Amino acid sequence: MELKIELPEDLIIPPLDEFSYACNGEITNVKCDAVIYRDEDKIIATPYDIIYSISLENLTKNKTRGRKYNxxxxxxxxxxLSIEPIEFSTILKTGAIITIFADGIDINGTFGDVVIKEFKISGIKNCEEIINTLKDINPRLIVIKKESFVFTISAYKVAYIDKNLQSAMKEFLGYKRMECEKLVIKNNTRICYISS
Incomplete structure (x- = not known):
């Protein structure tokens, strides 16, 4: 089942590779004329890091140095940017690792910044219970990858998109972003199941 771009932010979640291309109604790694370049910058934190730091400012102070800190x-x-109270609570409940991406995106010469939050959990328990907890943070997309008894869940929400970039992203509405074995839509959250 195809997961299509319905809102501009759907183009960038899950985060794109360094180079992606828009060909024949699909976002792909196959080279063609429409190039999307991603310049990644990220910070990763465990639940322990979140408890220890409490705020994103303190987390940055504890996890970065030099130019990256600046x-x-x-x-x-x-x-x-901040780690919202509901995100803080969800990280503690689920044991999620949070990655915050502050990426530069270039779409055929239109450049801007985007900020994406990814909450990632791996385990062998009932993943539906975790999905229900993750829905509290209002992610736009949840991707569940299952391999025998193990699963990985990644929930994505977009915290910021430059306005000029948002206009360029509208050009890709209706494009296929990825393939899902099963696709469930609840409120504004799209849940994509993938089997390895």
Missing amino acids: RWTSYISKYK
Whole structure:
């Protein structure tokens, strides 16, 4: 089942490879004229890091140094980034590792920044219970990958998109983003099941 781009933010979640292409109504790794370039910058935190740091400002201070620290303090200020109380609670309940991406995106010469939050959990328990907990943070997309008894769940929400970039992204509405074995839509969250 095809997962299609219905909102501009659907183009960038899950995060794209460094180079992606828009060909024949699909976002792919196969080269063609429409190029999407991604310049990745990220910070990763475990539940322990979140408890220890409490805020994104403290997390940045604890996890980065030098130029990366300067970049991340700038992102936090410019894009008004934080770890929201419901996100904090969800990370503790599920044991999720949070990755915050502050990426530069270039779509055929239109450049801008995007910020994506990814909450990732691996385990062998009942994944439906975890999915229900993750829905509290209002992710736009949840991807579940199952391999025999083990699963990995990644929930994505977009925290920021530059306005000029958002306009360029509208060009890809209706494009296929990825293939799902099963696709469930609940409220504004799309849940994509993939088997390995």
